Amino acid sequence: MLLVPLAVAGVGFLLLPFAGLLQRTPWSSLPSLVTEPVVVDALRLSVVTATLATVTSLVLGVPLAWVLARMTFPGRALLRALVTLPMVLPPVVGGTALLFALGRRGLVGGPLERATGILLPFSTAGVVVATTFVAMPFLVITLEAALRGADRRYEDAAATLGARRLTVFRRVTLPLVAPSLLAGTVLCWARALGEFGATITFAGNLQGRTQTMPLAVFLALESDREAAIALSLVLIALSLVVLVALRDRWSPFP
Amino acid sequence: MANHRASAVVAPLVVALLSTPGCGAGGSESTLLVFAAASLSDAFEELGEAFETAHPGMDVDFSFGSSAGLAQQVLDGAPADVFASADVSHVVEIVDAGTGQEVVPFARNRLVLAVPRGNPGRVSSLADVTDEALLVGVCAPHVPCGRAARSLFASVGVAASVDTEEIDARSLLSKLAAGELDVGLAYRTDVQAAGGTVDVIDVTAGDGEITYAATVVIHPRPAATADRFVAFIGGTAGQSILRRHGFLTP
DSSP states (O other): OOHHHHHHHHHHHHHHHHHHHHHTOOGGGHHHHHTSHHHHHHHHHHHHHHHHHHHHHHHHHHHHHHHHHHOOOTTHHHHHHHHTHHHHSOHHHHHHHHHHHHSTTSTTHHHHHHHHOOOOTTSHHHHHHHHHHHHHHHHHHHHHHHHHHSOTHHHHHHHHTTOOHHHHIIIIIHHHTHHHHHHHHHHHHHHHHTOOHHHHHHTOOOTTTTOOHHHHHHHHHHHOHHHHHHHHHHHHHHHHHHHHHHHHHHOSOO | OHHHHHHHHHHHHHHHHHTSGGGOGGGGGSEEEEEEEGGGHHHHHHHHHHHHHHSTTOEEEEEEEOHHHHHHHHHTTOOOSEEEESSHHHHHHHHHTTSBSOOEEEEEEEEEEEEETTOTTOOOSGGGGGOTTSOEEEEOTTSHHHHHHHHHHHHHTOOOOOOEEESSHHHHHHHHHTTSSSEEEEEHHHHHHTTSOEEEEEOOSSOOEEEEEEEEBOSSSOOTTHHHHHHHHHSHHHHHHHHHTTOBOO
């Protein structure tokens, strides 16, 4: 049986860098490093923006996944490909594209600023925009695959019994794909939490306003390697806690 | 960073290979290894070529990095023949340690206010960086232009309302050029390297200036041609190259 040895090799490959990180961790100075204001600010901002980006992704991404999976229309394959573009685009390029679109001199950003005075770059809202752009496709793709794999007879039965489309979606479709919806949401949140390139390009870097954990880690790497390692550990610990907690609680496959 | 370190390791090897006895009697003196501040890289690459043209048979190799890091390497015995620093204090330190000959200032650099073409934010002086209605950018404190901006603000007592601390001068200047920021603080040479995509307003107040200095390194004795290179930096040809890259005369 080759599966288990290969799986062990896979785990080893994925965990080796973390072993390297742990081996270089300055354990004695860790408590003072992780309670510095710059770390506390970055951690709070990361959790808030990643969560807001996930909520935004749910609001826009769940209907999008449903449309891609359930409706037939010309250009659907192309639309599906376009939706995954942010996944293949280098995030820095994504951030630059966001500036061209939503920046002060951007396609939509210019008129938006003149009309409302709202300026997205260099703001916390800009961080949410950049992370949503990068993270939402992970939710859409996961959910769409589940919707296409789900047994449509339940939906048909509900419709036959007189349920309207939104009711069917809410009461039948979503519960059917709940595990995948959760997996997609977690994936989206994790990707948002680790987002770096689009954020620093579109939203800049300022402690307390736009400096998320990945930005703080990057800047610390340039000046203080021990602080950077400590910051990374905090980020890893936070993601692990959330991922493990959600998995045990929700997954149908414990 | 890794690049610089790699070149600091590779360059001495190159020197060692080139200065094997097979190259002839003067072989060990034909290649100079120059440790120089990263901000000098464009100007010094050009200056090195001009030096080689003016002195046939001589080669100059560079290792660029942060001045502090390079100074430490020189003190640790790295085989540099010349050390050129963005901060005169590192050269003084090396000379005081008996590792350098004398401190030779050769250029100055100065922080300027960079604004998008046409100055849409109507910035006129350093005091405008306190205006909350303007989008103000500086470099992050780990890069020289960021440290210098902070000490400039402190020296004139300006409470700047900074909107972003960009990872380097290039990214700051590209956001200025795109008009996404109203004003930013960068070195003259950074602005020059951006190829005139932004307008410049001189900072008249405060302490936004640095002096570049070089020294011949003694390890354990100075390379015979090292002083010729240091003199070349300060000479007419060297100075005109430096000026073209935005540096000021010492």
